[in-house]
Amino acid sequence: MAATAQPNSLRAGPDSDGHFGIFGGRYVAETLMPLILSVEQAYEAAKADPEFQRLIAYYHTHYIGRPSPLYFAERLTAHYGGAKLYFKRDELNHTGAHKINNVMGQALLARRMGKNRIIAETGAGQHGVATATACALFGMECEVFMGAEDVERQKPNVDRMRLLGAKVHPVTSGSGTLKDAMNEALRYWVSKAETHFYIIGTVAGPHPYPAMVRDFQAIIGHEVKQQMMAAEGRLPDTLVACIGGGSNAMGLFHPFLDDTQVELIGVEAAGLGLDSGKHAASLNGGRPGVLHGNRTYLLQDDDGQITEAHSISAGLDYPGIGPEHSWLYELGRVKYVGATDEEALRAFALCTRQEGIIPALEPAHALAHVGTFIGDRPKDQIVVMNLCGRGDKDMGAVMPKLEAMGLLS
Amino acid sequence: MPKAGVARIDARFQALRAEGRAALGIFISAGDPDVDTSLAILKGLPAAGADMIEFGMPFTDPMADGPAVQESSQRALKAGMTLAGVLEMVRAFRAGDQHTPLILMGYYNPIYSYGVDRFVDDALASGVDGLIVVDLPPEEDRELCLPALSKGLGFIRLATPTTDDVRLPAVLKNTAGFVYYVSITGITGTAEVPTDMVTRAVERLKRHTDLPICVGFGITTPDQAAGVARCSDGAIVGTAVVKTIKASLDAHGRATDATVSDTLGFVRALADGVRGARR
Numbered sequence: 290m291a292a293t294a295q296p297n298s299l300r301a302g303p304d305s306d307g308h309f310g311i312f313g314g315r316y317v318a319e320t321l322m323p324l325i326l327s328v329e330q331a332y333e334a335a336k337a338d339p340e341f342q343r344l345i346a347y348y349h350t351h352y353i354g355r356p357s358p359l360y361f362a363e364r365l366t367a368h369y370g371g372a373k374l375y376f377k378r379d380e381l382n383h384t385g386a387h388k389i390n391n392v393m394g395q396a397l398l399a400r401r402m403g404k405n406r407i408i409a410e411t412g413a414g415q416h417g418v419a420t421a422t423a424c425a426l427f428g429m430e431c432e433v434f435m436g437a438e439d440v441e442r443q444k445p446n447v448d449r450m451r452l453l454g455a456k457v458h459p460v461t462s463g464s465g466t467l468k469d470a471m472n473e474a475l476r477y478w479v480s481k482a483e484t485h486f487y488i489i490g491t492v493a494g495p496h497p498y499p500a501m502v503r504d505f506q507a508i509i510g511h512e513v514k515q516q517m518m519a520a521e522g523r524l525p526d527t528l529v530a531c532i533g534g535g536s537n538a539m540g541l542f543h544p545f546l547d548d549t550q551v552e553l554i555g556v557e558a559a560g561l562g563l564d565s566g567k568h569a570a571s572l573n574g575g576r577p578g579v580l581h582g583n584r585t586y587l588l589q590d591d592d593g594q595i596t597e598a599h600s601i602s603a604g605l606d607y608p609g610i611g612p613e614h615s616w617l618y619e620l621g622r623v624k625y626v627g628a629t630d631e632e633a634l635r636a637f638a639l640c641t642r643q644e645g646i647i648p649a650l651e652p653a654h655a656l657a658h659v660g661t662f663i664g665d666r667p668k669d670q671i672v673v674m675n676l677c678g679r680g681d682k683d684m685g686a687v688m689p690k691l692e693a694m695g696l697l698s
Numbered sequence: 699m700p701k702a703g704v705a706r707i708d709a710r711f712q713a714l715r716a717e718g719r720a721a722l723g724i725f726i727s728a729g730d731p732d733v734d735t736s737l738a739i740l741k742g743l744p745a746a747g748a749d750m751i752e753f754g755m756p757f758t759d760p761m762a763d764g765p766a767v768q769e770s771s772q773r774a775l776k777a778g779m780t781l782a783g784v785l786e787m788v789r790a791f792r793a794g795d796q797h798t799p800l801i802l803m804g805y806y807n808p809i810y811s812y813g814v815d816r817f818v819d820d821a822l823a824s825g826v827d828g829l830i831v832v833d834l835p836p837e838e839d840r841e842l843c844l845p846a847l848s849k850g851l852g853f854i855r856l857a858t859p860t861t862d863d864v865r866l867p868a869v870l871k872n873t874a875g876f877v878y879y880v881s882i883t884g885i886t887g888t889a890e891v892p893t894d895m896v897t898r899a900v901e902r903l904k905r906h907t908d909l910p911i912c913v914g915f916g917i918t919t920p921d922q923a924a925g926v927a928r929c930s931d932g933a934i935v936g937t938a939v940v941k942t943i944k945a946s947l948d949a950h951g952r953a954t955d956a957t958v959s960d961t962l963g964f965v966r967a968l969a970d971g972v973r974g975a976r977r
């Protein structure tokens with residue numbers, strides 16, 4: 290086979306039809322097509338409008354609390370005994386995760402389009418809380434679709450959404466997790482196409498969502514670049530982020546895609562193990578398919594039926610991944626690995642004890658992987674991990690497990 | 699030699715035009731509630747008055763379907779239905795019926811997983827005449843629509859209330875067989891068909907195409923089917939049919955003696971409605 294031509298820049302995608310190589314696209318029912326085209330048009334116009342960019346920057350600074358710190362995790366670095374570990378502290382954002390970066394952009398876009406009724410899907414509830422927050426701020430109506438199983442395991446976030454005035458729809462169809470919440474949100478949107486704006490929470494869905502969400506999250510990587518230059522006078526050697534749909538990872542990686550000396554590692558949820566069949570590792574355990582409006586790697590059986598993902602982390606419990614990640618995976622630009630439930634729990638406890646930071650279970654997966662290699666890297670190397678959410682939401686799920694593992698005092 | 703593929707669809711609509719009436723299209727999910735019962739229903743549909751069959755390819759994530767069709771799809775998957783199994787059922791049906799158009803309806807991923815070229819060949823060989831793939835808009839025509847058309851398989855597109863006059867030509871461009879007008883802005887089975895709006899919508903579509911216009915999503919009674927038959931070239935009923943199947947099942951979700959007869963009885967009532975609605 291002839292070698293595929295490498296694009297001049299890895300940051301140029303997608304093409305005008307929303308394709309990253311063979312991935313991405315717009316695989317939606319006709320009812321949604323006109324709507325998706327109008328979102329694309331509106332986003333292209335907004336992107337080029339300095340006033341829109343100024344508004345985003347304003348809310349970043351005064352509402353979300355950006356830039357988030359780039360923090361040298363000194364005790365963990367000593368603990369591992371290898372390269373220097375930095376945390377990008379996106380858990381310090383208002384509402385406690387990176388999700389608000391994207392929501393603020395899309396909510397401002399919805400307002401620009403004259404739509405003040407918002408729909409969202411959520412897994413861990415972080416995207417739901419961020420959306421409910423922006424809706425409260427802008428006086429918008431908010432409805433959040435959340436798998437019934439996730440409603441149980443992320444109860445504090447359900448309460449927060451309700452307090453913020455959002456209506457939470459528990460979704461019982463299918464497996465009752467994030468994939469089904471997204472199905473239900475899309476079904477609902479089809480019936481409200483004229484009036485509602487759908488704020489998708491990760492770099493998935495039909496074009497323009499994967500590119501749009503990435504653009505709104507890329508603030509993470511842009512800040513890291515600047516902050517690292519200020520702190521160390523050079524680019525980091527390695528970036529690590531967890532992958533659910535892939536938005537925090539894409540936000541961190543994207544500004545570095547053309548800096549080919551920087552190693553990029555995405556950490557998927559390996560659940561009970563990549564060989565167990567109970568995991569959420571679409572790249573490591575799936576193959577290309579079409580779901581939720583785009584072509585990407587999916588967990589599926591031989592018949593093309595989507596199989597259920599498993600992860601202790603509700604935010605990673607998704608059988609797909611953003612299409613740009615599938616493309617970067619096949620190009621080999623980003624390396625994708627897995628961390629199991631148990632490894633994530635150990636990293637969760639370790640981070641808390643060593644740094645006084647309770648991470649969300651999602652970035653605990655990233656830290657679990659960091660722990661597997663950083664000790665072997667020279668001390669003058671630098672690793673940055675996206676600490677993309679705080680763990681308050683996970684206390685209910687985590688405490689009994691840590692107790693059973695003997696990791697509590 | 700009886701016609702096959704899109705030609706079989708065309709022949710059926712020509713014959714109905716000569717009769718001066720609209721078609722009744724019936725949707726069921728292949729393998730709901732189990733393969734044998736589903737095949738018995740399928741084989742009985744033409745005699746019960748179905749002029750055309752929309753045969754659902756079950757999928758785990760039917761994003762344009764309401765609860766009733768979702769559940770029928772789940773029942774079929776639980777009973778072990780696969781895409782190869784769907785084609786096997788079509789083959790068995792075709793052995794006894796050369797004239798009733800059969801359209802496979804579903805979502806793209808199982809087809810993509812099966813392999814597009816192999817699927818198009820196997821579908822034609824099994825006696826499939828056309829495809830409705832909900833999540834393949836004209837923007838993705840290269841995926842399946844063009845390969846299917848080039849081999850003589852019909853590709854039926856959904857037009858919806860949100861498809862405006864600017865977009866309509868693109869939607870109609872590579873459509874063959876008929877146009878499926880989705881009468882509500884929503885998923886299957888969640889609202890009732892608004893007949894006066896449908897009349898206007900069909901008139902609008904007719905200004906853009908000579909293809910037959912069939913209407914579906916929201917027809918539940920023989921009266922509504924008759925109303926739609928008066929103003930279009932066909933009424934397609936799905937949710938109400940799979941609900942009839944569900945209502946006939948025992949407490950464990952298994953078929954009973956009533957499943958085939960109740961379902962075909964309901965189809966007969968719909969057919970009486972459509973046949974009584976001469977234009």
Ligand SMILES: Cc1ncc(COP(=O)(O)O)c(C=O)c1O
Nearest residue numbers: 415533534535536537604651678
């Ligand atoms: C803190 C946190 N990290 C990560 C994720 C996973 O999403 P993504 O991969 O899009 O960043 C979530 C999703 O809910 C989350 O809450």
